[in-house]
Amino acid sequence: MMAKYGACLLCLSTSVVGLAQAESLAISALGNLDLNYTQPQRVASYEGSPLPAQVEILPGNDYWISTPENIQQVHFLVxxxxxxxxxxxIVKLTGPEVFHYLAQVEAAATLYQLAKSRYERNKPxxxxxxxxxxxxxxxxxDYFTTHLEYEHMQHFMERVHSTDAATDSLVVAAPVDGIVKLNAISGPYMAGDQLFSLVPNNSIRVxxxxxxxxxxxxxxxNINQCHIAIExxxxxxxxxxxxxWSSAVPQECNLLLGxxxxxxxxxxxxxxxxPKNSVFSWEQDSQVFTLSDNQLNALTVDILGSTPEQYIVASDQDLSQxxxxxxxxxxxxxxxxxLGGE
Known part of the structure; x- marks a missing residue:
């Protein structure tokens, strides 16, 4: 009994060695097997397994708009x-602070013009x-100080859509096309607090x-019917x-930020x-048999993906030939x- 068991182990060991070394087989050794062949189709690109993704802002590309003064009432219009x-x-700011700020802007413009005239008059x-x-x-x-102060205030005023002295209010507009992110807070807005930010359309990415x-x-x-290039x-x-990061997300893709x-x-x-039936497993590899000089040669391939009936594979050799x-x-x-044939 022990001799018979030892002989079986020897047979198994010999088979494993043969498996590791087998690479080709003569057609004549296959008897009457029906053999058909296919010529693999070469393609320039392929679709892989789904990946998790998120719609985000390309870092550093959004516009921030802050309040120049303490504001009592903030009313968002979008x-x-x-x-x-x-x-x-985008937003309406109301309160006596608005009147005060507009007066400051007017005063800054006057002081700047006076300093500029004095500067130009004394330069010669x-x-x-x-x-x-x-x-x-x-x-x-004096000239450069008033200039900087005026430009600082004017920068905000360039965002002002309209003013209303009767109600001590002003309306701030969007500086660019895009998606608005409102900074709605429960307490008062202090000078320098963010009112909203604008995400330009070309900064919305996957x-x-x-x-x-x-x-x-x-x-x-590819997201549903939407095709977006990687940038x-x-x-x-x-x-x-x-x-x-993808290129800018087209609006017709109907994707939401976040x-x-x-x-x-x-x-x-x-x-x-x-074809899936052309690929077989050999130890840890995926392989196919290729025909050359009346011999079948085993060739290792890498499976990258699949369709219902085909494998998408890569190889060091040009399989299309x-x-x-x-x-x-x-x-x-x-x-x-x-092990014998079928």
Missing amino acids: GQGQRVSKGQA LLANGSISAEKWREISQ KVNVPTGQSHSLSAI SLSAIAEGAFVTA QQMTVVPEYQKAVYLL LQVLSQSVAAVKGIMLG
Whole structure:
């Protein structure tokens, strides 16, 4: 009994060695097996497995609008997340502080014009030595100080859509086309508090985490019927993934800022389509049999994805120039293992 069991172990060991070394098989050794072949189709791109993604703002691209003074009443004229156009009224500010601020703007403009006139009037006098350097420094400092103050206030006033002295109010408009993010708070708005921000349409992107090994061939993503190209790829990995950013999301895609979804990645890489019955497992690899000089040769391929009837595979060789076995594959593998045909 022990001798018989030992002989079986020896047979199994011999089979495993044969499996590791078997790479080709003569057609003549296959007897009357029906053999058919297919020529793999080469394609320039393929769709991979779905990946998690989110609609986000491209960092550093949104516009922030803050209140210049403490404001008693803030009334938003649009809804949260609404798409708005440049110049569209966004928020109405009301209260005595508004009147005070508008008076400050007018005073700053007057002081700036006076300082500018003095500066220009005295500039020729400096050239001919009629005024001292100390006096010129005083004139210059007054001019540049009032200029900066005026420009600071004017920058906010460029965003003002309209003013109403009767109600001590002003209306702030959108500086660009985009999606508005309102900063609604329960308490009063203090000077410098954010009123709202504007996300330009071209800064709304899809952020997707892609496996590191496939990141450099990622060219686009598909969301339902929406096709969006990939614009940039991070050079820093986060574990097994790399962050990719799409180009601007077209409005017709109807995606919401902050929306989470799965996307179908599209990889730009030369791959091949093979019938699923052409591919078999050999130890830890996926392989196919190719025909050459009346021999079937085992060739390792990498499975990247699949369709209902085909595998999407990559190979170091140009499979489109080869004949790949598509019938009796399991039987050929069995013969190669020494197990006999079907």
